[in-house]
Amino acid sequence: MSIEVGNKVKGKVTGIKNFGAFVELPEGKSGLVHISEVADNYVENVNDHLTVGDEVEVKVLTVADDGKISLSIKKAKERPKRQAPKKEPKPEDFEKKLSNFLKDSEDKMTSIKRQTESRRGGKGARR
Template structure:
């Protein structure tokens, strides 16, 4: 039985390291299941998933020029569903939408001037940007001064 990339074969775990597990394959060959290929979930310790002398079915994912054989258990598992998806039924990126447009003290920085019916000219865009920037700087200055305990001008006294 020749080992080819994509082949599904059985083997026996012969050793476990912090970076993966070595598997004895047919024809007296040895392959490595890298820690990233052990499971669809985060693997902190390979010992939590595999034991020495355990019989496993693996998929050959790579064979390099030196003859090193890369194996995977994860490739034979169904895709894991992210935690957020399990809870809400929606993909994770949809769950984060509940935090969109929330700013400190309820301020929406881009809610400035009402939008014009047509496209804005460069001058209008620049003017709007400058006004919003000045407003943000003023808010920041007020916030910083209040934390210092007063006006920044009194420092020299």
């Protein structure tokens, strides 16, 4: 398999630095997995995740004109497919809920007005 952007290839970790890991690829080439591309979670120390001699699958991110190859381990992993987003409620459902809310709200406001008016002696209440 040729080393082209987007391809996944197997390689061997040949060196580890504080900024990432060097990986030997097929055809005698090598590339760098930056520390931010080692794992999905925060990586403080590359040695916690990789050791020299590890076989890894990497995804080729870029191939520069000067031959430098940028790689990613985390993007080479198969991700579980996302669940389909939930269907949005139908407009009729929303309209019905809104209508019910407004009716309940009006009923509660009417009830509150009756209670406060009777306490204040409003609307013909005897004193």
